[in-house]
Amino acid sequence: MIDPELAQKAVRLALERGATDAECTLAEGDEFSAVVRMQSLEKLIDAGSRSAGLRVLVGQRTGSAYTSDLSSEGIRKLVESALAVAEITTDDPYAGLPDAAELGTISGDLQLYSDDVNAVDTAERVREALETEEAAFATDPRITNSEGASFGAYSGERVFANSRGFVGSYRMSSCSLSTTPVARQGDSMERDYWFSSARSHAKLESPAAIGRRAAERTVRRLGARKVSTQNVPVIFDPMTARSLIGAIFDAIEGDAVYRNASFLAGKLGERVASEQVTIIDDGTIPGLFGTSPFDDEGVPSRRTVVIDRGVLRSYLLNTYTARKLGLRTTGNAARGVTGNAGVGHGNFFLEKGTRSPEEMIRGVRQGLYVTELIGQGVNIVTGDYSRGAAGLWIENGEFAYPVSEITIASTLQRMLTGLETVGSDLEFRGSVASPTLLIGEMTISGQ
Amino acid sequence: MGLSDSFFGQKFGITEHDLESYISEALSAGGEYADLYFEYLATSSISIDESIVKSAVQGVSLGVGVRVISGERTGYAYSDDLSPEKIRKAARVAACIANGPSKVDKTGFESGRRHDLYPVLTAPNETGLAERVELVKRADRAARAADNRVFQVQASFVDSLRHVLVATSDGVLSTDRQPLARMGVAVLARDGDGTPQRGYSGGGGRVGLEFFENDKTPEHFARESVRQAIVQLDAVPAPAGEMTVVLGPGWPGILLHEAVGHGLEADFNRKKVSAFSDRIGQQVASPLCTVVDDGTIRNRRGSLNVDDEGAPTQQNVLIEKGILRGYLVDKLSSRLLRAPSTGSGRRESYQCIPMPRMTNTFMMAGDADPEEIIRSTPRGLYCANFGGGQVDITSGNFVFSAAESYLIEDGHITRPVRGATLIGNGPEALKYVSQVGHDLQLDEGIGICGKEGQSVPVGVGIPTIKIDRMTVGGTAG
Numbered sequence A: 001m002i003d004p005e006l007a008q009k010a011v012r013l014a015l016e017r018g019a020t021d022a023e024c025t026l027a028e029g030d031e032f033s034a035v036v037r038m039q040s041l042e043k044l045i046d047a048g049s050r051s052a053g054l055r056v057l058v059g060q061r062t063g064s065a066y067t068s069d070l071s072s073e074g075i076r077k078l079v080e081s082a083l084a085v086a087e088i089t090t091d092d093p094y095a096g097l098p099d100a101a102e103l104g105t106i107s108g109d110l111q112l113y114s115d116d117v118n119a120v121d122t123a124e125r126v127r128e129a130l131e132t133e134e135a136a137f138a139t140d141p142r143i144t145n146s147e148g149a150s151f152g153a154y155s156g157e158r159v160f161a162n163s164r165g166f167v168g169s170y171r172m173s174s175c176s177l178s179t180t181p182v183a184r185q186g187d188s189m190e191r192d193y194w195f196s197s198a199r200s201h202a203k204l205e206s207p208a209a210i211g212r213r214a215a216e217r218t219v220r221r222l223g224a225r226k227v228s229t230q231n232v233p234v235i236f237d238p239m240t241a242r243s244l245i246g247a248i249f250d251a252i253e254g255d256a257v258y259r260n261a262s263f264l265a266g267k268l269g270e271r272v273a274s275e276q277v278t279i280i281d282d283g284t285i286p287g288l289f290g291t292s293p294f295d296d297e298g299v300p301s302r303r304t305v306v307i308d309r310g311v312l313r314s315y316l317l318n319t320y321t322a323r324k325l326g327l328r329t330t331g332n333a334a335r336g337v338t339g340n341a342g343v344g345h346g347n348f349f350l351e352k353g354t355r356s357p358e359e360m361i362r363g364v365r366q367g368l369y370v371t372e373l374i375g376q377g378v379n380i381v382t383g384d385y386s387r388g389a390a391g392l393w394i395e396n397g398e399f400a401y402p403v404s405e406i407t408i409a410s411t412l413q414r415m416l417t418g419l420e421t422v423g424s425d426l427e428f429r430g431s432v433a434s435p436t437l438l439i440g441e442m443t444i445s446g447q
Numbered sequence B: 001m002g003l004s005d006s007f008f009g010q011k012f013g014i015t016e017h018d019l020e021s022y023i024s025e026a027l028s029a030g031g032e033y034a035d036l037y038f039e040y041l042a043t044s045s046i047s048i049d050e051s052i053v054k055s056a057v058q059g060v061s062l063g064v065g066v067r068v069i070s071g072e073r074t075g076y077a078y079s080d081d082l083s084p085e086k087i088r089k090a091a092r093v094a095a096c097i098a099n100g101p102s103k104v105d106k107t108g109f110e111s112g113r114r115h116d117l118y119p120v121l122t123a124p125n126e127t128g129l130a131e132r133v134e135l136v137k138r139a140d141r142a143a144r145a146a147d148n149r150v151f152q153v154q155a156s157f158v159d160s161l162r163h164v165l166v167a168t169s170d171g172v173l174s175t176d177r178q179p180l181a182r183m184g185v186a187v188l189a190r191d192g193d194g195t196p197q198r199g200y201s202g203g204g205g206r207v208g209l210e211f212f213e214n215d216k217t218p219e220h221f222a223r224e225s226v227r228q229a230i231v232q233l234d235a236v237p238a239p240a241g242e243m244t245v246v247l248g249p250g251w252p253g254i255l256l257h258e259a260v261g262h263g264l265e266a267d268f269n270r271k272k273v274s275a276f277s278d279r280i281g282q283q284v285a286s287p288l289c290t291v292v293d294d295g296t297i298r299n300r301r302g303s304l305n306v307d308d309e310g311a312p313t314q315q316n317v318l319i320e321k322g323i324l325r326g327y328l329v330d331k332l333s334s335r336l337l338r339a340p341s342t343g344s345g346r347r348e349s350y351q352c353i354p355m356p357r358m359t360n361t362f363m364m365a366g367d368a369d370p371e372e373i374i375r376s377t378p379r380g381l382y383c384a385n386f387g388g389g390q391v392d393i394t395s396g397n398f399v400f401s402a403a404e405s406y407l408i409e410d411g412h413i414t415r416p417v418r419g420a421t422l423i424g425n426g427p428e429a430l431k432y433v434s435q436v437g438h439d440l441q442l443d444e445g446i447g448i449c450g451k452e453g454q455s456v457p458v459g460v461g462i463p464t465i466k467i468d469r470m471t472v473g474g475t476a477g
Helices: A004-016 A072-086 A122-139 A207-219 A238-252 A254-258 A319-325 A357-362 A412-417 B007-012 B016-026 B084-095 B129-146 B210-214 B218-233 B251-264 B266-270 B331-337 B370-375 B426-432
Strands: A021-037 A040-058 A061-067 A143-162 A167-185 A188-191 A194-198 A230-236 A279-282 A303-308 A347-350 A366-374 A384-395 A398-411 A419-422 A437-445 B033-049 B052-070 B073-079 B150-168 B172-189 B197-205 B240-247 B291-294 B315-320 B360-363 B379-391 B397-409 B412-417 B420-425 B433-436 B447-451 B454-462 B465-473
Touching: A004 A021, A004 A040, A004 A072, A004 A143, A004 A167, A021 A122, A040 A072, A040 A122, A040 B052, A040 B084, A061 A072, A072 B052, A122 A143, A122 A167, A122 A207, A143 A207, A167 A207, A188 A207, A194 A207, A230 A238, A230 A357, A238 A254, A238 A279, A238 A303, A238 A347, A238 A366, A238 A384, A238 A412, A254 A319, A357 A398, A366 A398, A366 B397, A384 A412, A384 B397, A384 B465, A398 A412, A398 B397, A398 B420, A398 B465, A412 A419, A437 B240, A437 B465, B007 B033, B007 B150, B007 B172, B016 B033, B016 B052, B016 B084, B016 B150, B033 B084, B033 B129, B033 B331, B052 B084, B052 B129, B052 B331, B073 B084, B129 B150, B129 B172, B129 B218, B150 B218, B172 B210, B172 B218, B197 B210, B197 B218, B218 B397, B251 B266, B251 B291, B251 B315, B251 B360, B251 B379, B251 B397, B251 B426, B251 B447, B251 B454, B266 B331, B370 B412, B397 B426, B420 B426, B426 B433, B426 B465
Parallel strands: A040 B073, A061 B052, A230 A366, A384 B420, B240 B379, B360 B454
Antiparallel strands: A021 A040, A021 A143, A040 A061, A143 A167, A167 A188, A167 A194, A230 A437, A279 A303, A279 A347, A366 A384, A384 A398, A398 A437, A419 A437, B033 B052, B033 B150, B052 B073, B150 B172, B172 B197, B240 B465, B291 B315, B291 B360, B379 B397, B397 B412, B397 B420, B420 B465, B433 B465, B447 B454
């Protein structure tokens, strides 16, 4: 455990040396990972590290520094380094810490830390990874190879203090279990994966369930074809829908908005999506990965409705971007341990609808069910969207055959307004989540 | 250079005796091989935004990673504290991967062979912050002066200086001092109330500040970034479907990185999970294609005097006249495949286990005239610049996004098109290469490659090439 007093000490020292304001973050973490492959232990990693970051303001100029040396000497050098940096930056009228009235932390047990993550010994962790991989092999004889299975555990602590009187800290833990089977049939070789992660070991899915799901996802890709170029309805499974929701976050975070670097800039109060779309950011839901008692500027986390039944209601902001836009922070400041804060999300998700994914598939005469997207082809400035895709072809409401080596393209504007159906299957497997989504039409590029 | 003159000897008083004792501790449970990777990393980053130097950060991190190999097993631990008791503790944790009697027969260290590819006297990180801040201010001024349609400019200068020491149980002791610097300029431009378009340009390498004064200036990157944004203002929707694709020279070499490079990393091939597994000696590209990975090019971003396992880097021929020749091999794969290391073991930091990785990956020049390549194309897409790419090494499917591309109509480059993803299959795509230009260019030095969560700097390069068939993922019919 880190002594929060160390962060306050760094802040005090910075003020003594001439800073007009200062904020300090301390982070400590222990990581463990066991990787097995082909039913044999392959890798064990077990280690920990700490770091400290300081940001100072000298009037309207800022300077930031970080170090892995948390000794008194290390902290002294950290302060000097940040102050030296502040000498070369320029006055920025919008720079500054949050107003004191904005600072605070939400109370109650957010269930971010569980002792059971560290209570499981190495032998048990290796055994769970072995069982996960074994379950994948047992599911289908076409699973002939594996990229392995792994058990990961993490526990850590974050401390934040600033010169406006805020000091706070919280502990976090997480563990995960995953496997990546490889299937072969004739000349076709495919891999896929499945995982479970949680803040408590007790909440992990069973090795058998994870292994079976990973195997099913892998073998259904075998013998994939390339389809011809055409416009069809596209269903995103929850994993690929999640990346689409992540792109919407990039378009509504304050930094992109105040620069006019987003297709959603200047659209507050306007209809930007179909009525089916309600997107929420909520950093207060106990036990989830996007939850925290306060953001990385010491402002309490909260729930913000971003898009309400198709209408853009709020951006996500930190103190700086809020000031640039003449708005108030939404408690979404994010950073590593130092530097000017950027904007991050809590649990950012699309609210679930009422239709089951099976019903949604049954309703498509001809179309694509996307299970994997690769590449970075999303342009937040223009909304242009073009990504590599793999999945299952739908004919008359049923899966007909797997497809790969195709792209799907449209614009985010058209995808949001053309979002026809939202599934009922919302699950949090990380801090961004979405149910299954059906988009009326996209361009498939293939043969 | 002896250990006592090295950075870690001088600054932390580490001796050969210390290194031997840590390695003995690491092998105390019977591992066959152990190594230590000491790293001291100083970084700084300065950025200008809205003509205000809003942010600057500098910092240091320090640590040591201890690895123990026992058969196919690897144990790993690290410490951010270089005190002997903390390093011994990490060594004992890593040692647990093995299970047997201690097998230590130490015979001392020999300084490993290494190149001298970046004899930079003063690394950018060792200069004053004031000199570096001037570079971003110049970029900001040049971008705003280049075109009045530019309305946002962000320029950054990011540099680092890494000192490493690698000591291995097979007696290698290597040290290196690795400077790295990169400048980047991002702009947004628009016509009146039209849709804004983004431009980006950047570059650098293992160079001193004089590179940015004499070779690639802030004004160069600024003008190039503005040019790209302005071109996009008139772009039409990209076509959809299979067509002829001509890649321009330089950064489009990312095609090689994705289409073949990753699939040839030895870890994937040892496990037989790559689309290239068991294909050595087979035809995987047209006979016009020779692809190499070369970590020994002076001052390049992807170059290293020694890799992160202490082995000297080298030029590795991956594909020779279309025939698959070799894989990229790190130490673990070398032991298990009984093949020599190719100096390809790299890691992001002391907190990471090394893996086989690329350095600078490029295609050798051919003899075609680049202009003739375009003239001989009735209809297709010309890609001058790319964003990032990604590959699924098992199916071999890869993508990369065209950031600046144009239609080719009747042998002429005509209208610019909007960004689109191109997709292909690794062992198949290069079979359709029908012309290779004489204009090989390496990229300007911006590449970052990610694998299993670890990022390392890399370079790519390619001459103008024509691919007769590739799928372009636009929206226009």
